[in-house]
Amino acid sequence: MSDEPRQLEVALLAVPEVSASTLYGMLDMLASAGRDYSFITKGVPGVQRMRPVVVSRHKEAFQAANGVLIQPDASLAECRAPDIVCIPDFFCEPGSSLGNRFDEETAWLRRCHASGAVMSSACSGAVLLAEAGLLDGLEATIHWGYVEALTAHYPRVKVNLAKTLIANGEGHRIVLAGGGMSWQDLALFLIARFVGTQEAIEVARVFLVAWHDAGQLPYASLVMSQPATDAVIAKCQVWLADNYACRAPVAKMVAQSGLPERSLSRRFRKATGYNPLDYVHALRLEEAKQLLERSELGVDAIGEEVGYEEPSFFRRLFRRKVGISPAAYRRRFGGLRSSWNLRNNAVAQGNGERRAPP
Numbered sequence: 001m002s003d004e005p006r007q008l009e010v011a012l013l014a015v016p017e018v019s020a021s022t023l024y025g026m027l028d029m030l031a032s033a034g035r036d037y038s039f040i041t042k043g044v045p046g047v048q049r050m051r052p053v054v055v056s057r058h059k060e061a062f063q064a065a066n067g068v069l070i071q072p073d074a075s076l077a078e079c080r081a082p083d084i085v086c087i088p089d090f091f092c093e094p095g096s097s098l099g100n101r102f103d104e105e106t107a108w109l110r111r112c113h114a115s116g117a118v119m120s121s122a123c124s125g126a127v128l129l130a131e132a133g134l135l136d137g138l139e140a141t142i143h144w145g146y147v148e149a150l151t152a153h154y155p156r157v158k159v160n161l162a163k164t165l166i167a168n169g170e171g172h173r174i175v176l177a178g179g180g181m182s183w184q185d186l187a188l189f190l191i192a193r194f195v196g197t198q199e200a201i202e203v204a205r206v207f208l209v210a211w212h213d214a215g216q217l218p219y220a221s222l223v224m225s226q227p228a229t230d231a232v233i234a235k236c237q238v239w240l241a242d243n244y245a246c247r248a249p250v251a252k253m254v255a256q257s258g259l260p261e262r263s264l265s266r267r268f269r270k271a272t273g274y275n276p277l278d279y280v281h282a283l284r285l286e287e288a289k290q291l292l293e294r295s296e297l298g299v300d301a302i303g304e305e306v307g308y309e310e311p312s313f314f315r316r317l318f319r320r321k322v323g324i325s326p327a328a329y330r331r332r333f334g335g336l337r338s339s340w341n342l343r344n345n346a347v348a349q350g351n352g353e354r355r356a357p358p
Contacts, residue, residue: 054070055074130150
């Protein structure tokens with residue numbers, strides 16, 4: 001009898017709308033656990049601890065949303081009972097209903113959960129867990145652009161964007177990663193939990209990835225509403241876009257609208273999802289983020305520029321809404337913009353041009 005530990009069966013669910021990069025990126029990272037670090041450092045592959053396979057409704061190959069050909073390893077009916085199920089992100093219209101498009105997949109997800117599998121999702125994949133009823137009454141995270149996909153259609157799900165990764169439910173068998181590249185966090189978490197911390201660290205070294213400890217709030221847009229269909233509120237939005245930094249913008253907007261303050265507030269929330277003051281804060285903080293990225297202004301000067309006379313209030317509000325301090329935001333995103341500008345200028349100079357920074 002072999003002394004080697006049993007390989008964990010991991011089923012990666014692929015639907016036609018799947019993001020191929022997440023699907024195969026997760027497959028590569030999970031398959032690496034226990035195997036690749038030893039090969040890189042010693043020249044001999046270690047024991048592979050996870051066996052990830054791509055499963056889909058049918059086994060026939062199909063094109064993913066971006067045109068990449070996906071070849072499933074097994075159909076849902078053929079898939080052996082997995083220890084872990086992973087749902088990569090997939091392209092669906094934010095806020096739209098799934099209807100009955102994924103009835104076979106959600107029935108399979110319920111069966112896997114009932115058999116004891118750990119259920120996990122990355123980014124918009126959480127929508128399929130919600131559709132299967134597995135997130136009812138639980139805290140969940142998802143890409144910031146897909147919050148409405150949960151809140152509008154699954155009111156029993158408690159969305160928390162402040163967290164990059166959430167594990168909850170009975171036995172913490174529901175694991176969700178937020179958005180973008182946080183599928184890497186999900187893969188590392190699953191490796192650490194079910195294989196070992198050392199193996200997770202080794203995989204992180206092999207793939208040169210780091211934990212997204214600040215969450216996704218710093219990346220999220222604070223203003224998500226579309227122009228209102230209510231003509232009065234749409235006019236207010238246009239006015240606020242140019243005047244959010246003035247003193248008492250809400251009172252001035254109320255005066256211009258000709259509506260009683262309570263009536264305007266009620267219609268504004270109905271049309272945009274925000275009360276007027278929260279909308280003003282969102283506009284101001286979005287501009288503050290832009291100034292932190294592209295300007296050399298001090299933090300207090302930026303707060304004043306966007307309409308906050310009290311520096312400490314601006315700093316507290318920024319941290320609460322964005323998830324990190326203004327200085328930390330500048331370090332993270334100002335550096336990215338500076339690096340990009342330097343690269344663009346170097347390329348432009350090589351072509352005999354001088355390109356202005358964006």
